[in-house]
Amino acid sequence: MTSRLEIDALVCGHAERALFAPLTATLAAGDIVRVAGDNGAGKTTLLRTLAGLLTPLSGTFRWSTDGRASRAGLGFIDHDNALSPVLTPVENLSAVLRLHRNTSGVDEFQIVHTLAALGLKRVAHKPCRALSAGQKRRTALARLWLASCRVWLLDEPAAALDQASRERLARQMQIMADDGAAILYSTHQALNVTDTQVIELSR
Amino acid sequence: MTGTGFKRWFHRFGSLPYFYDVSARWAVWLAVPAVVLIGYALVAGLFVVPPDYQQGDVFRIIYIHVPSAWLSLFGYTAMAVAGVVALVWRLKIAEIFIVAAAPVGASFTFLALVTGAIWGEPTWGTYWVWDARLTSELILLFLYLGVIALHQAIESPRTAARACALLSIVGVINVPIIHYSVVWWTTLHQGSTVSLTGGSKMDADMLWPLLAGALGFTFLFGWLTLWGMRVQLLWRERRSRWVMKRITHG
């Protein structure tokens, strides 16, 4: 199952004000595309538009999986980590994973195992409000290991991560790309992944 | 109109600069019939039509009350239809229509309520009677105020208009349900009160001014809403080039 994204002269913005010049690009299986641009250039707006949350000002974009137009199997990790402070990391992750059709079979053991690999074994069963920003970010990123999505949109995945976690994140992104997933991400800190393409958002 | 003809017209009609220019001319075609019809309705209603044998001259308020009551319903239904168009075809003109029509509809609903109350006083002895129509009219006013308040509360104009579109659709589904439940409630409550227009069958010369008045009010509603749309359009597109072009040399 391979997914593709074609962007044609897309312009995003808020309240009729365009944030960047019309953008044309494609994202195919195995690509790692980095969205570059300084603060406020519209990186988050672009990602949220491609995820289908915002309507673009003009231009179009088309998702297709094996030729059929569909946005199934899309993974989106943005600034807020979709973690309810009352629930534990395990409960939060199983709730989010159940939303994807192809990963609803993940059981608690796999979740705890992945959290342990990310150094979160001690806090796996504590309410998320007790976690630090870095721990919350790693819990949110655990979805990269657990959900087998074909396309990933990552909004500054490396935010609040220490050096070791950034290395682990970069390695996992590389593995997923080699495995045929398509990744579109924005970041401020450099991540040593081989970007197949860099989209520069300029006015 | 062939398929492509309609599509081209639909997109041109949908394009905002085209609408802004053309609406000035359309306004005339709405204003003239409005003035003529309302003029005829008022003149006939106040002078020509003989007083009602039961209520005497106070019944002449009908020539304002019924047209505005009709307009309150017509306006809200029009907003709901525009809501469907705005949400399904994402047509900005339809969004702008809803936002412009809401205050006009609300003021005529208010007018229907006030004239109903004024008319009720001599007829029933109190200004407010929980009559089925008046109560439904009051709730309809709240529905209008809800749309207006929602539009003012939401920051971005696009989201505000689309939220109002959805609220109008939900509202219009509820209007008949609300009316039915109010009628059930009033009949249960105090038996069927004499309806405002009285049981007497309206004979022809009383009826014509009424129909003319209602039609005239509808044209007036169209004219007022059209102007409201032009203002909304300028506000939402104030930064775009076509507005600058038309304004600086206009």
Place this chain on the structure above:
Amino acid sequence: MAEPVSFWAMGGYASYVWSAYGIAAVVIVANIAVPFVRHRALLRRIRREEFIDD
């Protein structure tokens, strides 16, 4: 034609009929005036290029 003398009296209901028509006139005039005033004010603001930077 109702005789002009009692026209204003409206058969004793003058206050009701004319207050209703008066309020109707006020509502209609207000609905005409508001868009016009706003339209002109908006034109003035746009001409003064107030929105270029905001």
Place this chain on the structure above:
Amino acid sequence: MTSVFSAVLQRDLTVALRQRGTLVHHLMFFVLVVALFPLGTNTDGTVLVAVAPALIWMGVLLSVLLSLNDLFKADHEYGMLTQYLIADEPLAIIVAAKVLAYWLTSGAIFVITGPVLVLMLGVPVAALPVMIAALALGTPVLAMIGAIGSALTLSLPRAGLLLSLLIFPLYVPVLIFGAGAMRAAIVGLPVAGALYVLGALCLLAVTLAPWVIAAALRVGLDT
């Protein structure tokens, strides 16, 4: 399809049960509104009995209004709503699960405590079954319509008062038939008609509202 429904339902119920405080607050508000009202009237029972149905329903309406903003607000803040919107499963199913969880933690409580409170207002015990039926059929409609208003005012920081203006007019049919059924029960008139209409409203709300709520969420978040 059903796995997502039960997953979302289970998650929301867990969240609600871990914050038992808010449940108690909603219940206390309802009890206070109904319990303190008689202090404002003279003590002869006939007035209270006559006004009891209206008081119970207004108490339920106000409590629902107050408890509505924690329906989507929390998930919106933590970004969970974003995940719901881009999920593969239809949003209407997820929303239906959320509203059911919300109803279980608020509406259902009013259905149980309402009749008990109404005894304080001097309503004959014989009328209690109808009261329970009316509340059980009416509160889901309040939850569903309230959820539409809550979704529309999602992006607003303080939407409480606006929410009441949006949804109270839509609550009128439930108020009329709910209180109407109770009044008929108190005086022994037939109640079938009012309860059937309430049932119809309930069915209409439960089947149509989730799609409207889903659309409202997409519109509300599209800023």
